[in-house]
Amino acid sequence: MKALVWHGKEDIRHETVPDPEIEDDRDAIIKVTSCAICGSDLHLFHNLIPAMMPGDIVGHEMMGEVVEVGRGVSKLSKGDRIVIPFTINCDECDQCRRGNFSLCERSNRNKEMADKLYGHAPAGLFGYTHLTGGYPGGQAEYLRVPFADGTHIKVPDSLTDEQVLFLGDIFPTGWQAAVQCEIERSDTVAVWGAGPVGQMAVRSAIILGARQVVVIDRLQERLSMAAAAGAETINFEEESVVERLDALTGGKGPDKCIDAVGLEAHAASHIDSVMDRMKQMTMTANDRAHVLREMIYVCRGGGTLSIPGVYSGLIDKVPFGIAMNKGLTFRMGQTHVRRWTDDLTRRIEEGEIDPSFVITHSAPLEEGPGLYRTFRNKQDSCVKVVLKP
Amino acid sequence: MNPATLSGGRADRSMTWGMRGARMMGWASFGLAAAFVLAPERIARTFGLEGKENLIRAFGAQELLAGMGSLSVDAAPAMWSRAAGDVVHIGTLATALRSPDEGRRRNVAIGLAALVGFLAVDTVIAARLGSERSRAKGEQRDYSDRSGFPKSRSPAAGGRGGRQEAREGEPVPAQ
Structure with a gap:
């Protein structure tokens, strides 16, 4: 069969x-009908996630028959016809029974190695x-x-691949990030990163039910997509994030902050971003944590930071x-994908949201x-790539 | 090719020749760095640069950093720094052209030719990487018609009528 294979940094x-x-x-075998390139695939593309091996087939957003x-x-x-959650679930262990599907205790076949690094291994992905x-x-x-039996989401035939594909990752990931905020109707929620x-x-x-949602990015096309849903937008290359958030919240700061960026924050004019980038270039650090630092600074006291963005190390x-x-x-x-997917599938069916x-x-x-490069370079106004095998 | 791979074509790769060139020059930097740091006296003797051993060691450190940068995801600035380093190396080596020893002058000429070659290659790769990564200016699309909400909603974020909408002061229950 044909597949996209990882051979090293920037080499798919x-x-x-x-x-x-x-x-x-x-086991089951599916014929993949649609798959997507995820932002976290770019972390693999940049070889920032340890323990990839040449020859590994990539991709964790997929569906098929x-x-x-x-x-x-x-x-x-x-x-x-099923969507595959990116987390592999045995459905029998204690964590799966608790709904902590991304922490399945049986599906990680390299558990011993991961236990040593993480203390306790996460699920297989x-x-x-x-x-x-x-x-x-x-x-x-x-x-x-x-x-x-535990690693699938059955989807109705009435919905297209494009409508349900993202049930496997980015939709429940964004949803879990918001649910973790325990949003109240008076809340301002600030979201860093207008990627998928x-x-x-x-x-x-x-x-x-957030009162106000603010999204922070530097790419106008992505900000326009967030604004289409009703979000206020901040282009961090054109204005101060701290000052604008203060202005939008009467000086209180956002009640809830979501980091949808993770370890590859853009190295802009902020000195900490530049330092992080230099450390990455010289292989002395893995993560660029500007967003995390900024969220801690601007968040209202007593607020919540929700972090769906991937971090890999120290x-x-x-x-x-x-x-x-x-x-x-x-x-x-x-993301504990399957914890949310029954509800989210119903919301798609009812027309409340269309993730496509x-x-x-x-x-x-x-x-x-080539589209890995286009997505990474943010060229051609690329936000999300779907591939058809 | 990985043993698990049955076939694959170069045209199907994500790596461009700019990226591959940067990798190649990055490894070349490591080789130069090792020579500069480990054998500065010999290099000084070869090119008539006696007394500049510490400068040669410093070049080694610069090559090491340039090499690490060239192998990183952000190779373009590292390649420009390599090119700048080439210019400094050329300037330093050119001072040895005044050597009375004909053999050394020949070595310097060969070294200068190699450095000019490196400079040309580094410049071409740096420019190529820059163009490969650049976004076309003024061609950003407008996605303001992509709300994702098939049913019409009020313009403000709050009170959008979602089934999950929270009541005042009451957290939304976890799913």
Whole structure:
């Protein structure tokens, strides 16, 4: 089959690889009908997430049709149309039973290695680092789905691929970020980053009843997309984020802050961003944490910081004293995708939201390597890429 | 090619020749850095730069940083810094052209030719990387028709009529 294969920093190739096979009774194989390039795929593209191996198939936002099931699979049949959550879930362990699907205790097949690094291993993930199992990803024609009974979202035939594909990652990720804020009707929610997850977080915060949603970015096309939903916008290259947020909140600061940027904050004129960028270039640091620092500074006392953005390692110069003295609450984590998807599927069906608004580029899988570059370079007003194997 | 890969074409790769060139020059920088740091006396003797051993060591440190930058995701500024370093190296080496030793003058000429070559390559790669990463000015699309809300909603964020809307002072229940 054809797949997008990671070979190193900035080196993704469209190659022919062996077809996946049933390896365990609980596996299923799907024929991928749509997949997407996620912002966190760019962290892999930049080799900022440790323990990738040349030859790894990338991609963790995908859906398709079941073409084969193992003998132990009871909830799926050939022909079922499913979205695959990026977290692999056994559905049996204590964390899965608690709904903490991104912390499944059984699906990470490199658990021992991850335990040593993280203390306790997170779940297995598709198309990601070997610290999360090193499972082949879904930017491919076919995908093996381990623990298939727990690792799927059945979707109605009445909805298109474009409407439901993002149930596997960015929609529930933006939703969880907003839910973690415990939004009240008087709240101002500030969202850093108007990329795909930021766009979903903006709309989720609006649906959840925020009084005011503010989005911070530097790319006009992305700000225009956030404004379309009703968000106030701040272009951080044109105005002071701190001053504008103060102005929008009567000097109080936003009640809730969402970091939809993560470890690759843009190195603009802020001295900490420049320093972070230099440390990355000289391989002395992994994460550029400007957004985190700025959120801690501007957030209203007693507020909440929700962090769906990915961080990978040790973060330098985090003003934790400010966070402590302001009594801030931190909520974060990989998304417990299936905790939210029944509700979100229903919202899509009822026409409350249509996540396909975020798609700006759709192309055959073979164009994936070039579109990684386009997406990374923010060229051609690219916000979200969908690939068709 | 990875053993798991059955076939793949260069045309299907994300790496451009600008990126590959930066990698190549980055590794070349490491080689030069090692020579400058580990054998400055020998280099000084070869080119008639006796007394400038510490400067050669400093060039080694600069090459090391340029090499790390060239191998990073932000290779363009590192390639420009490499080009600037080439100019400084050329200026330094040119001072040795006055050497009375013909053999050394020949070495300097060869060294200068190599440095000019490096400068040309570094400049071309840096410019190429810049153009590969640049966004076309003034061509940003307007996505203000993409609300994502198929049903019409009021213009303000609050009170949008979402089923999940919270009541005053009451947190939205977790799902």
